[in-house]
Amino acid sequence: MKEVIAMPIHGPDEPVYTIGVMARLVGVSAQTLRAWEREGLVCPQRTSTNNRLYSENDFHRLIRIRDLAAQGINPAGIRAILGTAGERPAAKRG
Numbered sequence: 001m002k003e004v005i006a007m008p009i010h011g012p013d014e015p016v017y018t019i020g021v022m023a024r025l026v027g028v029s030a031q032t033l034r035a036w037e038r039e040g041l042v043c044p045q046r047t048s049t050n051n052r053l054y055s056e057n058d059f060h061r062l063i064r065i066r067d068l069a070a071q072g073i074n075p076a077g078i079r080a081i082l083g084t085a086g087e088r089p090a091a092k093r094g
Helices: 017-028 030-038 055-068 075-082
Strands: 052-054
Touching: 017 030, 017 055, 030 052, 030 055, 052 075, 055 075
Parallel strands: none
Antiparallel strands: none
């Protein structure tokens, strides 16, 4: 029997998930993801039509944001804990 190895078809930083898909994966609403973006907690890339696209790395960051928010930590506190890892330089944006 041959062993099947699952190979990712994209890198962890490649934006592939729409806001609806990411909201379901993280377990929050799309509106919550937009609010977290406004607060500077996450910075998804944008398509040419301005749709948000999230990466696997964004997913892991959003899970941490969700968990910290559930503990009652406000956005400023979450930013302090996570640093600026969610911010992308303007040159890398969609």
